[in-house]
Structure formats: C-alpha cells, structure tokens
Amino acid sequence: MARARSEARRAEILQAAVEVIAERGYRGASLGAVAERVGLTQQGLLHYFPTKEALLVAVLEERDRWDTGGGSHTSAGPWRLDLLASLVDYNAMRPGIVQTFSALLGESVTEGHPAREFFTERYEQVRAEMAAVLRAEFGDRLPSGLTPEAAAPLLTAVMDGLQYQWLLAPETVDMPAAFRAFLTLLHGGQA
Template sequence: MTQGQRGGRAVQAAERRAAILAAAREVIAERGYRGVSLGAVAERVGITQPGLLHYFPSKEHLLVAVLEARDRWDTAAFLAGGSQSWRLSHLEQLVEYNATRPGVVQTFAALAGESVTGGHPAREYFVERYAQARGRLTELLRAEFGERLAGGRTPEQVAPLLIAVLDGLQTQWLLDPEAVDMAASFQDFVALLGPAGGTAD
C-alpha cells in the first residue's frame, strides 16, 4: 500500500468517525442518554452495528468520545473572540448554553456517576477532565480575584468547589428543571466569591 493510499484511508476513517459522533449527538438530543443505542447511531450513519464497533468498541466509548468532542467545541466557541483563557463570563455563558442541550448534560451526569466504579470506560476521561478543570479554574480564579477570595480562601481551594457547584446545579436541573434555574443560580454563586480583582480576607 502506498503512502497516499494510507493517507486516504486515514482521512476516510476520520470522516466516518466524525459522522458517527454527529449522529450520536443527534440521537442524544432526540432521545436522551437512555435512548441512545449503537444500532440507532449506526443506522443513521448508514453502516452496520459491527461497522460502528470498529471505531467505538462500546456504547460507553462512543459517549465518552461525544463528551470529548463537546469539550473541544465548547472551548473553541467560547474562546473564539480572541481570549486566550476562560473567564467567569465564559462559564456563565456555558451554563446558559447547557440549558439548551439537556441530552448532552444528561449523558455527562450519568457517565460521571458510573465512572466512579472500577474499570469503567469513562473513568480515565473524568479523572483527567477534573484534574485539568481544577488547574484551569485555579488560573481563572486567580486572574479574576487575585490570590485570595471571600473568606480568605485561595484559588486552589475554591476551584474544586466551583466544579462541585457546576455539576451539582446540572444534577438538580436535570431532576427538576422547572424549580432550578442553572444560569441564575450560578450567577448567585459567583457573587459570593467576592469582587473581581479583590484580595478578600
């Protein structure tokens, strides 16, 4: 096989993988997390289920790939204005945006819960994602508030709490969307952190 043929097959594989992820997003949006099946995704792409398994060996692997792609899209979309790093305003916009895509939020919440079990296909994704999120949010909080936030807490101390608020609000909203306004509640939490650029102690 020539190098050109190998390159052509790689491009075809990447395109097929992207088509599968796009189909999975559509199915998630229409049916929610529990309604996703490999058969439904394969049918939408126009391939067999064994063909889909060539790219993603299980439903969990496919859904993790959807979440990884979502992370990349969100970062590209919210940093498109030229900013080199996330700001609290970006997080507020992201919370509002997530309220328009309950299927993906449901997938994230469900897989996050399942991933705490040993050997789950999503475990590595969530361990790495939360580690990266703690680091990035520490930088974000330091840029917004300085070395100390309300109560004298450091950005390193508050970053895990910020993640807990984001994930906890998503869970409450999924369970009772009429009672929980994610965007408003997150803005209320941000107000508790202290004035931007402050050194509260």
C-alpha cells in the same frame, strides 16, 4: 487519505451521536441507533467505537473541545468567569448532552468502569483550568481569602451538582440563575 476518510467518518459518527442523544436521551442513544443514522451496520460502528461507553466518552471529549473554543484542555485559554456563566446558559438549552455527562459521571465512580479514567483526568484538568480562571479574575486571593486552588474544586462541584438538581426538576431549579448566585458568592457580594 484513508486516514482522512476514517477521521471524517469518526466525526460524522460523533455528530450523529449528539443528535441521537438530543432526540432520545442517554438511554435511547444505543450503538444501533447511531449506526443507523450514519448508514453503518452496528458491526461497522464497532470498528470506530468498541462500546457505547467509548462512543459517549468521545462525544464528551468533543464537546469539551468545542466548549473551550477548540483549544487544548490544559490551556486556561479563552475561559473567564462570565464565559462560564454563558456556558451554563448554553447547557440549560441542551439537556440531552448534560444528561449524558451526568449519567456517565455517575457510572464512572463504580469499580472498573471504562469511563473512570476519562473523568478522573478531566477533573484534574478542569480544576487546573478553573484555578487559572480564578487567578486571572482575582489574583492570588479571592475576596473571601481563599486561594484560586482552594476555590477551583468548589466552582467545578457547583456546576456538576446543579446539573443533577436541574435535570431532576427543570421547572423548579433555575440552573443559570443559581450559577450566577455562586459567582456573586465568589465575588464576595452583590457588587
């Protein structure tokens, strides 16, 4: 019972964090602002999430769970290439969380950063998922002759890389259209 209450509180905090991120962006998403929204002291919040990074990593994990339809990370489950395109459409409507992902990913490559392990493991899983998606779509070879395993890091890289270009110039970079152009490339042409 105490555990269920604690779980519910945790979920409430994550929801509040998502809202604060959406309203104020990555920098504005302080532990204090999130604590205030759920009616906790900052000290009380630290009981659930000891650092801002820990809170943000939990937010990103929660997003991943939602985006994959509540399924496990390692299952290729519900993904298909056209659903990935819809996910990119959806991301283009939530700059706050995309900014949080991109800023934290940038920090994570520095020495001893607390989010490094999260991103390292996440990429391992995402590449495996993307390879499974590509195999389901194309079999053992893409039209270009690439294997799904060779194309998976590229699919992942394009999604991440386009986010930076879009965040910096949302009026210039049409992220959903660019991602669909990449799918055209994977299919070997405008078929």
